Amino acid sequence: MNQLSHRAGTAAGTPRADLVVGLGVVVLGLLVLYAAWAIPESPLYAQVGAKAVPYLVGVILVALGIGLSATAAKGGWSHGLEEEMAAPPTNWRALGLLGAGLVVQLALIDWLGFVIAATIQYVLVCSAFGSRRPLRDLLIGILVTLGAYIAFARLLGVNIGAGVLEGII
Amino acid sequence: MDSVAGLAMGFANALTPINLGWALLGCFLGTAIGVLPGIGPALTIALLLPVTFKVEATGAFILFCGVFYGAMYGGSTTSILLNTPGESGSIITALEGAKMARNGRAGPALVTAAVGSFVAGTVGTLGISFIGPIVVDLALKLGPAEYFSLMLLCFVTVSAVLGGSALRGLTSLAFGLMLGLVGIDLQTGQPRLTFGVPELLDGVNVVLVAVALFAVGETMYLAWRHVEGGQEVREIGRLWMSATDWRRSIGPWIRGSLLGFPFGVLPAGGTEMPTMLSYYAERKMVKPEFRDEFGTTGAIEGVAGPEAANNAAAAGILVPMLTLGLPTSATAAIMLSAFQSYGIQPGPMLFTQQPVLVWTLIASLYIANVMLVVLNLPLVGLWARILKIPTPQLYAGILVFATIGTYGISNSVTDLVLLYGIGIIAMFMRRFDFPTAPVVIGMILGPMAEQALRQALTISQGDWTTFLTRPISATILALAVVALVGPRLWAFRQRRAEG
Numbered sequence: 001m002n003q004l005s006h007r008a009g010t011a012a013g014t015p016r017a018d019l020v021v022g023l024g025v026v027v028l029g030l031l032v033l034y035a036a037w038a039i040p041e042s043p044l045y046a047q048v049g050a051k052a053v054p055y056l057v058g059v060i061l062v063a064l065g066i067g068l069s070a071t072a073a074k075g076g077w078s079h080g081l082e083e084e085m086a087a088p089p090t091n092w093r094a095l096g097l098l099g100a101g102l103v104v105q106l107a108l109i110d111w112l113g114f115v116i117a118a119t120i121q122y123v124l125v126c127s128a129f130g131s132r133r134p135l136r137d138l139l140i141g142i143l144v145t146l147g148a149y150i151a152f153a154r155l156l157g158v159n160i161g162a163g164v165l166e167g168i169i
Numbered sequence: 170m171d172s173v174a175g176l177a178m179g180f181a182n183a184l185t186p187i188n189l190g191w192a193l194l195g196c197f198l199g200t201a202i203g204v205l206p207g208i209g210p211a212l213t214i215a216l217l218l219p220v221t222f223k224v225e226a227t228g229a230f231i232l233f234c235g236v237f238y239g240a241m242y243g244g245s246t247t248s249i250l251l252n253t254p255g256e257s258g259s260i261i262t263a264l265e266g267a268k269m270a271r272n273g274r275a276g277p278a279l280v281t282a283a284v285g286s287f288v289a290g291t292v293g294t295l296g297i298s299f300i301g302p303i304v305v306d307l308a309l310k311l312g313p314a315e316y317f318s319l320m321l322l323c324f325v326t327v328s329a330v331l332g333g334s335a336l337r338g339l340t341s342l343a344f345g346l347m348l349g350l351v352g353i354d355l356q357t358g359q360p361r362l363t364f365g366v367p368e369l370l371d372g373v374n375v376v377l378v379a380v381a382l383f384a385v386g387e388t389m390y391l392a393w394r395h396v397e398g399g400q401e402v403r404e405i406g407r408l409w410m411s412a413t414d415w416r417r418s419i420g421p422w423i424r425g426s427l428l429g430f431p432f433g434v435l436p437a438g439g440t441e442m443p444t445m446l447s448y449y450a451e452r453k454m455v456k457p458e459f460r461d462e463f464g465t466t467g468a469i470e471g472v473a474g475p476e477a478a479n480n481a482a483a484a485g486i487l488v489p490m491l492t493l494g495l496p497t498s499a500t501a502a503i504m505l506s507a508f509q510s511y512g513i514q515p516g517p518m519l520f521t522q523q524p525v526l527v528w529t530l531i532a533s534l535y536i537a538n539v540m541l542v543v544l545n546l547p548l549v550g551l552w553a554r555i556l557k558i559p560t561p562q563l564y565a566g567i568l569v570f571a572t573i574g575t576y577g578i579s580n581s582v583t584d585l586v587l588l589y590g591i592g593i594i595a596m597f598m599r600r601f602d603f604p605t606a607p608v609v610i611g612m613i614l615g616p617m618a619e620q621a622l623r624q625a626l627t628i629s630q631g632d633w634t635t636f637l638t639r640p641i642s643a644t645i646l647a648l649a650v651v652a653l654v655g656p657r658l659w660a661f662r663q664r665r666a667e668g
Contacts, residue, residue, distance in 0.1 A: 021601050025340055032347055035362045039354075048623045050354040054361055057346045057615075064340045071336065081602050087394055094392040102589045105572060110582055118572060122565045128392050129561035137562070144566060148573050151205070159580060 018076030022069030029061030097128035115165040118145040172298045179528030183231060183536055191228045192533055195235020196540045203243025204552075205570070209256025209376065210240035210483070211500040212578075218507060226511045227526060231533040233507065237500065238290065238537045241483060242545055245282045245476055250275060250555050251567055253384045253574070256500075258440030258479040260379045260609050261448045265463065265471030267383070272466040275553040276408030281469055282476040283545050285422045289477035290538035292426035293433070293484025297491075297531055311435065313624035314635050318645035320618035323442055323610070325649045337603045345611025348373050355616075356623055368583035375612055377575050381588045382605045384571045386595020388564045393596060405553045410469075417459065418473040421451050425477030432478075433485020439498050440482040441613045445606075447478035484534065491515050491527060 036054030071077060078084055101124035108117035122141030123134055131137055149166065153159065182188065202213045217236050224232060241259075248254040249266035262282065269278040324342070351362045352372030363369040410418070425447045432443035451474040452463050462468035487504075489495040494516035496502035508515050513523060520527055558566070575588045598605060629635035636642050 018601065021597070028344070028347070032350075032362065035364065039359050039361050048626055050357045050359045050361060053615075053619045053622075054350050057343060057350060060343045061340070061347065064336060064343055067336050068340065077334065077337075078601060083602075084600070088396045090393055091395045091397070093397075094395040095389070098389060098392045101568070106582060106585055106589070109572075109576065109585070114573065114576065118569045121572070122569055125388075125565035125568050126561040129395060129564055130397055131559075131561035137565070140562060141565070141569075145569060145573075148570065152573060152577055159577070 015072055015076035015079075018072035018078050019069055022065055022067075022072045025065030025068055026062055027065075029058050029063075029065055031058075032061055033058035094128040094130075097124050101125045101128065113166045115142070115145045115149050118148075175524060175528040176298050176532060178525065179530070179532030180535075182227070182525065182529040183532040188228065188231050188529075188533065189536070191224065191231045192235045192536050192540060195232040195237075196239040196537055196544060197235075199236035199239020199241075200243040200541070200545065201239075203240035204246050205243075205574075209244050209254075209259070209500075210237060211256060211498070211503055213240035213243075214500060214503050214507075218503065226513070227529055229507075229511070230526065230530050233504065234530060234533045235537040235540070237483075237504070238286075238480075238534070238541055241480055242283065242286060242541050245286070245479075246279060246552050249278045249282060249472070250552060251384065251570075252387060253567060253571060254376070254379050256440075257375050257379070257609070257613060258444055258483065259476075260383075260441075261444040261475040261606070262472055262479065263379075263383055264448065264475075264606055265467045265469075268465070268467030269469065269472065270467070270553075270556060273406030274467060274469075275405060275556055276549055277410045277414045277469060278467070278472050279549045279552060280408075280410050280546065281414065281418045281422075281473045283542055283549070285418065285425065285473045285477040286480040287538055287542045288422040289426040289429060289480035290484060290535070292423075293430055293481045294531060294535045294538065296430045296434075296481070297484060297488055297534070311641065312639070313621040313628065314639050314642045315645065317618055317621035317625055318636055318642040318649070319442075320614050320621060322645055322649040322652065323445065323614055324618070325653050334602070337601075338607055341598070341603050341605065341607040342611040345608035345613075346615040347611075348378060348608070349612040349615035355620060366583065368579075368581055373587060373612070374575075374578070374584070375609065377584060377588055378591055378612060379609055380571045380574065381591035382595040382598075382608060384567050385588060385592030386599060386605070388568055389592055389596040390599045391564065393600070405556055408550050408553060414469050417456075417469050420454075421447070421470045421474030422477045424450065425474040425479075426481040429478035429481030429483075430485040433482035434488045439486070440479050441610075443478040443482045444475040445610055447474040448606075450474065487534075491519055491530075494519075 032054060036051050036058055039051050039054065041049075041051075101121040104124065105117050105121045108120065119138065119141040122144065123137045126137040126141075127134060146165075153166070183192070198217055199210075199213060202217065203210060214233070214236055244254070244256060244259045245262050245266070248259040248263035249270050252263050252267035254260045254263045266278045266282065269275065347362070349372075351369050353359070353370055354361050360370055425443075428447050428450070429440070429443040433440065448471055451468075451470040455463065455468060455470050459468055459470070463471060483498075483500070486496075486498050486501045490501040490505060492515075494505070494514065496505045505515060513519070513526070556563075571588065572585060575584050576582075578584070595605060625635055626633070636646060
């Protein structure tokens with residue numbers, strides 16, 4: 001996609017994006033209000049119960065969300081941010097690879113152990129930031145994660161779980 | 170025994186070659202472990218506790234003091250270089266410190282943190298020796314009403330200087346308050362905002378949130394805006410502080426130390442409130458020509474002040490720990506357990522029953538402090554080299570260490586989901602210009618304020634005027650009103666004068 005059409009897209013999309021943020025905060029506030037409502041009434045006597053402050057925080061969030069939405073309706077604030085004006089387009093490849101790294105870590109850490117999961121994550125994040133040498137990254141990744149594992153688990157006695165490689169060493 | 174004689178005896182004891190050796194070993198181990206991302210002083214001391222059991226009591230506590238201060242030094246190093254604070258006290262240091270490091274001023278940031286810690290340690294040690302006992306008497310007079318007013322003052326000062334937009338700053342603060350509510354309510358035992366997830370009953374860990382907001386969120390934002398082939402070049406720049414840096418640091422060091430110590434002594438003080446207050450005070454007091462550096466290229470005042478406040482408060486925490494047997498931070502709680510494992514019960518009688526041990530401990534705190542400056546200043550160049558690691562490998566490494574730090578504490582995938590989830594929220598916060606610091610502030614102070622409010626109202630049997638009728642509380646509230654209204658009145662008068 002060329003630069004021009006991207007710029008035009010951002011300029012038109014900005015107040016709408018700001019509105020989404022404002023509404024998101026409202027939804028978050030409503031969620032807190034629901035959660036506060038769901039707290040069981042305490043049988044203990046208290047001047048201020050367990051529900052009061054959660055209700056207050058929920059109301060504050062809803063009010064702030066409405067305020068943000070109102071600002072967005074009047075044109076939003078993003079277009080005034082210097083950093084956003086100079087920002088390059090969204091890098092879906094980098095975000096995708098990074099996201100894959102996070103998902104891999106979550107899926108594998110309990111199953112294959114920290115060293116393998118973190119090494120794969122390391123390689124994926126390196127390539128997200130434009131590294132073109134996955135084999136070298138793999139090697140560095142294994143060294144870094146193994147070193148971290150040995151420092152934490154063996155020298156310091158922090159339990160970071162058992163895994164396939166951890167069982168061998 | 171008076172303080173001077175006690176201190177003299179303590180130094181005579183601590184300065185023997187073997188005890189100096191223990192102090193040196195402690196400093197080295199503390200720095201080495203504390204410098205690992207995501208590991209703060211409390212965890213460092215807990216990890217090294219078994220080592221101290223192999224040594225007799227005096228030697229063990231000297232070793233301990235070295236570890237304690239060493240871990241604090243190491244923690245600020247990683248906060249500045251990698252933006253991964255290991256404990257809540259160094260979160261504020263990461264704010265400006267990491268910005269300085271990214272703009273080629275890692276050296277001065279590390280040096281001002283090290284020298285600031287030294288200044289604060291000196292103030293703190295003098296404080297423990299001479300005014301500690303007096304402050305404890307005073308601190309015992311403060312009740313929940315006063316603490317609630319104090320936290321209200323913190324909220325006001327924070328939101329009065331939120332920067333860009335009050336609406337967005339307050340939203341961040343409210344988000345932090347919400348995170349602070351998650352878990353079991355301390356007074357009634359009811360689970361709140363846990364949505365049926367058992368892992369959330371213990372609440373959300375503040376350090377996890379800080380690492381998610383700063384390290385994970387930042388990494389994601391950089392990936393979002395990553396330009397293929399465009400390598401970011403990080404300059405190390407000059408390592409030593411310039412004459413201007415020294416001039417700009419001296420005030421914050423002293424103010425931070427004087428602010429931090431009394432807070433550390435308060436039974437509900439801790440290191441968080443003074444570092445935040447110091448940060449916002451420095452931001453307000455900075456000379457106009459450097460004001461723009463705050464939040465953009467990183468201002469040295471924003472590292473010097475909070476780092477001094479952090480260390481002075483950490484020393485202050487030892488006062489209630491030693492004289493009342495009251496641990497007010499995680500670090501102090503672990504130290505207390507170490508005392509107990511030697512059959513020593515800290516409390517009002519400690520100074521009379523164990524004078525040699527206590528004064529040697531205080532003296533070796535000071536010695537550890539001197540040693541650390543001498544050890545760490547030459548290492549600044551070595552640490553700053555971390556920034557020369559190429560972007561892909563650096564950020565991949567940061568993410569891996571953020572993960573191991575989180576997973577290592579709890580062994581729970583739920584915590585990793587939280588880490589990454591809050592990281593994604595932080596990425597959007599960065600995009601839409603929401604400040605991240607108020608999240609952490611709300612999260613730490615929110616539960617403390619709620620607790621104090623409910624205790625105060627229980628004591629006063631529901632009478633809300635308790636906050637106004639108690640003189641100290643009323644004074645603090647008056648200060649809060651001045652902080653809120655004062656700047657506005659001032660601006661109004663200036664406009665009238667000009668117009």
